[in-house]
Amino acid sequence: MTTPPATPNAPRPADCRITGVLLAGGQGSRMGGVDKGLVELAGRPMAAHALERLAPQVDELIINANQNLAAWQAFGYPVFGDDIGGFAGPLAGLHAALSRAAHPLVVTAPCDSPFLPTDLVERLAAALHAADAQLAVARTFDQPHPVFCLCRRDLAGHLGDFLAGGGRKIDRWYGTLKIVEVPFDDQEAAFRNINTRDELAEAARDLPAGAG
Numbered sequence: 001m002t003t004p005p006a007t008p009n010a011p012r013p014a015d016c017r018i019t020g021v022l023l024a025g026g027q028g029s030r031m032g033g034v035d036k037g038l039v040e041l042a043g044r045p046m047a048a049h050a051l052e053r054l055a056p057q058v059d060e061l062i063i064n065a066n067q068n069l070a071a072w073q074a075f076g077y078p079v080f081g082d083d084i085g086g087f088a089g090p091l092a093g094l095h096a097a098l099s100r101a102a103h104p105l106v107v108t109a110p111c112d113s114p115f116l117p118t119d120l121v122e123r124l125a126a127a128l129h130a131a132d133a134q135l136a137v138a139r140t141f142d143q144p145h146p147v148f149c150l151c152r153r154d155l156a157g158h159l160g161d162f163l164a165g166g167g168r169k170i171d172r173w174y175g176t177l178k179i180v181e182v183p184f185d186d187q188e189a190a191f192r193n194i195n196t197r198d199e200l201a202e203a204a205r206d207l208p209a210g211a212g
Contacts, residue, residue, distance in 0.1 A: 012059065016129075018121060019101035020058030022051060023147060024065040024072065024111035025082055025093045035068045036194065037111030042204050046194060049114030049207075051075060057121035060102050064093035089168050090147050091159065098156035107150040110193060114203060116148070117190045124150035124182055131180040139181040140188040146170045148191065151177075 012018070024037040024047060037047030047063075055061050063079045065072040066087060072079045080100055082092040090108070097106055107124060109116050117123075120138065128136040128150055135155070138148040147170070155177070162173050184190065194200050 015104055016125070017059040017103035018057075018105045018107055018125065018150070019097070019103045019153075020054050020061045020121070021093070021097040021101075021106060021108045022047060022054065022061070022063045022077075022111050023090050023093045023108055024063055025090075026066075026087065035065075035071070037065075038068060038071055039194075039200060041114055041194070041200060042207050046114050046200075047072075047075065047111040050109060050111055050116055051077070053114075053116050053118055054107075054109050054120075057118070058107060062097060062100060064097055084163055088163070089170070091163060091168060091170050091173060094149075094151075095156065095159045095163055098151075098153050098159065101153050104153050105150060106153055108147055110147045112193045112195065113148075113191060114194065114207075115190045115192060117184060117187050120148065120184075121150065123184070124148075127180045127182040131178075133180040134177045135174065135179045136182050137174065137179060138184050138191065140184050140191055144171075144181060145191050146174065 024035070026036065038045050041049060061077050063072050063075065063077050065079055066081045069079055080096055082088060083096045084092045094108055105125065107121050109120070124136040124138065135149055135151040138145045159173065167173060194203050
């Protein structure tokens with residue numbers, strides 16, 4: 001199961017280095033209560049496909065998971081749970097990541113998106129810096145994809161206050177920040193996520209030859 005760590009194609013300046021976070025902290029209720037990222041797609045855990053695409057784009061990779069920790073650790077990356085109990089959603093995973101990230105920028109991607117763009121980080125980072133924004137989020141046409149975001153690590157305190165006040169909705173927190181939406185209209189299919197067994201079977205048919 002181990003996916004060996006990868007390094008970016010070219011080193012970035014220290015203030016532009018990026019920690020990648022695979023969000024795998026949910027309960028997988030629509031997949032029958034199983035840990036979605038560990039479900040096999042073309043003979044490999046679905047998360048392995050996502051990690052393979054995300055790892056070369058970042059300077060460090062960590063995994064947010066709240067169950068089956070030994071299985072997640074087998075991928076070879078540091079694994080951590082939410083600091084807030086009760087499966088509080090992707091913001092809880094991001095919050096925990098911001099306090100553990102080694103680098104000043106943090107990008108997130110979900111474990112159930114095996115087709116995520118191989119230029120995701122490059123395009124989010126370019127937009128973040130150009131707009132001098134706090135957070136960049138991917139969008140296809142009129143549909144934002146809030147769990148595909150790049151944000152500044154120094155938002156940890158702000159997000160912690162939001163969660164402590166009972167906030168859980170990701171778009172509501174984004175509404176308090178200076179954000180930039182980054183169009184990926186040319187890669188709409190890359191943002192599909194796998195929630196059901198039928199979607200899993202369809203994704204297996206769509207994988208490029210040899211991807212399993």
